[in-house]
Amino acid sequence: MALWTVCVLLVIPVLLLYLILWFYNGWGSLFREDFVQPPKPLITDKRSRDKVLKQGFSQDKIPSNLDVVVIGSGAGGLTAATALAKAGKKVLVLEQHDQAGGSCHTFQEHGYEFDVGLHYVGQMHEGGMLRVVMDQLTEGQLQWNLLGSQYDTIKIGHKVYRLHAGKVEFLETLKKQFPGEDESIEKFVAMMKTAVRHVPLVAMLKIMPEWVALLLVRSGLLHWLSPVFRLAESSHQDVISRLTNNKDLQTVFSYLFYGVPPNDSSFLINALLIHHYKRGAWYPRGGSSEIAFHMIPIIERAGGRVLVRASVSRIILTNGKATGVAVQRKEGEVCIYAPIIISDAGIFNTYNQLLPSEIKATPNVSSLLSSLQHGMGCFLVFVGLCGTGEELGLKSTNLWIYPESDLNGLMEKLWSSEWEEICQDLPLMFITFPSAKDPTYQKRHPGHSCMTLLTMTPYKWFSDWSGQTPRHRGEEYHSRKMKLAEHMVEKALQEFPQLEGKIEYMEAATPVSNEYYLRAPLGSMYGAEQNCSRYQCDIISKMRAQTAVPGLYLTGQDVFSSGVAGAVHGGLLCAGAVLNRILYIDLMMLKKRIKRRRAQRSS
Structure with missing residues (x-):
């Protein structure tokens, strides 16, 4: 028997054995079960944390x-x-x-701790x-606290809708709140499942060689391979309008705002966001x-x-x-x-x-950048409350507030209005209590609680102060941001009247704050705009x-x-x-x- 034949016969079993061991034990993998260790006690000492962060x-x-x-x-x-x-x-x-x-x-x-961008996962x-x-x-050291079953409340005008975690509970509680809409809710959930099961193909479009991805896009083969690519390119509003005429239900299907109205956002992204919390919401x-x-x-x-x-x-x-x-x-x-x-x-x-202008001017880069837009800026209000969560009756549930069910109209109003108008009539707002989500908060900040308020904000309202450092932007800037902040706090107190007289600290962050601290262009914390244009298949493959x-x-x-x-x-x-x-x-x-x-x- 030839020497090379003997070698092959010896090598093949070894390779097969290695592949079996790799599959069952993770040999050669960057990720293995034994990398995850029991969590150590939470480190709260400021000096110890500063040495790391x-x-x-x-x-x-x-x-x-x-x-x-x-x-x-x-x-x-x-x-x-x-x-x-x-x-x-x-x-x-x-x-x-x-x-x-x-x-x-x-x-x-002032004894309070606030998160900046993570509200729940x-x-x-x-x-x-x-x-x-x-x-x-x-390595298993980051621990997560599961929020209550009702993780989000959506208020549309005077009507209140509640979302509950759980594969069955999510579906059934929606049906109870929207009688007669069983079929549309089931269809939406089915499309959501399709999006989730097929979204790895979107990732594959970014992993395979770009020329192969673009060949699949231009040949039209992608849409034959999976429905996920059509869902990505479809307007969220177009899809949900075919499912139901109920405007409140359409709003519930679209409630997680990030600066893009439903008629310009991708159905895939909205579906993934809503599915993201269907099994529950967690906080670090x-x-x-x-x-x-x-x-x-x-x-x-x-x-x-x-x-x-x-x-x-x-x-x-x-x-x-x-x-x-x-x-x-x-x-x-x-x-x-x-x-x-x-x-x-x-x-x-x-x-x-960060790169020379001639790089940006190359056809491929120029074409890609021209197809993208800057996201809308965020405005946050950080509120320190005197008292424990139990004393103040705070819950881990988040509250999303809309004065009406026309989210497209509300987003258009937000974009086209001047800030003085919005200070009187805010189109949308998010209220959350980080201290109620984290059982360690009271141990780390005894007797204190916190509330965060968020809305989307056009950069143009604060662009005059771009490039200036915090606390050196002058009285006009401070007055402008605090007027909006106070209006938001007033709306929050209408929802949570027990907090009247409990506010000890308040600060606001505008789009120029985000631009300064996070280097977020035009104050957008969510990166390039999450609109339909970004989720066209050719752009997906290039991003x-x-x-x-x-x-x-x-x-x-x-x-x-x-x-x-x-x-x-x-x-x-x-x-x-x-x-x-x-x-x-x-x-x-x-x-x-x-x-x-x-x-x-x-x-």
């Missing part, structure tokens, strides 16, 4: 022989960095703010894909800053660092390839080099601010981690979709592109192993 930039802290530099420490940047660290890469994350976390950071004032049930991802990225124990707090040690263990007060002024190119970044300091630029550069600064900041510049990658909300979950998936797509590996295969195999072993333990 507030490591100030200096040249002597830059690790040598870096593999990757990440611009921005939002959920997308930290996810990509942590996944790459698990692959053995030495990663430096640079954050321009004074603490890591991006929209997931928290701040404390769905799909954190045991064994769910997002829970598996977050457990791996924090210890607050949203726990996300960064538990990812950073993994990055450091691989030799990397996360440094703050490190504003990147430009991406360094060598012969057209990204080879480093320049950090702006008082004494001048500090240049840092690595073979891979990742931007979590968003697609607009990356191409408009990927790889960029027009070799060695430069994008991560975060602009790669996949908005919100914490969208940013995390953007980070996974980015890390996979850098490693030339489909990380979702590892995660799906891990999810199957977890499910199988849980079944074995219960049998």
